[in-house]
Amino acid sequence: MARPRKPTSVLELTGSFKAHPERAAARKSEPVPSGEIGDAPSYFDDESRKCWTEIVGMCHVGTLCAADRLIVEHGARVLAALRASPVYADAKLMIRLEATLGKLGLTPADRSKVQVIKPKGNTNPFLRNGAGRR
Secondary structure (H helix, E strand, C coil): CCCCCCHHHHHHHCCCHHHHHHHHCCCCCCCCCCCCCCCCCCCCCCCHHHHHHHHHCCCCCCCCCCCHHHHHHHHHHHHHHHHHCCCCCCCCCCHHHHHHHHHHCCCCCCCHCCCCCCCCCCCHHHHHCCCCCC
């Protein structure tokens, strides 16, 4: 089975397009998803709602949008089901959760590939205001 294609937003965060600009050129015609992920669905119970909030809170800033609601919903439901009966946890549910978290970039392997973009300019607030200059 082929490895699933990484989302463009994750490739941007990991700096892959800087190392391989041809990858960015190949994805220029991709539709750009938009809209906020929003709150948990209204039909969720309290535990599923907590799991939704937890998953969204763990995702990298700027990677989730309205188009990702279904995968986050799936992950929240699976996580809530596992937490409801951890003693009798089904191995299939655990595998599903691991796959879903991987697709959202929440596994240690995926997380290690994300690079934090440092702000441009001087971040020292004293130097920005002219303090320390002679």
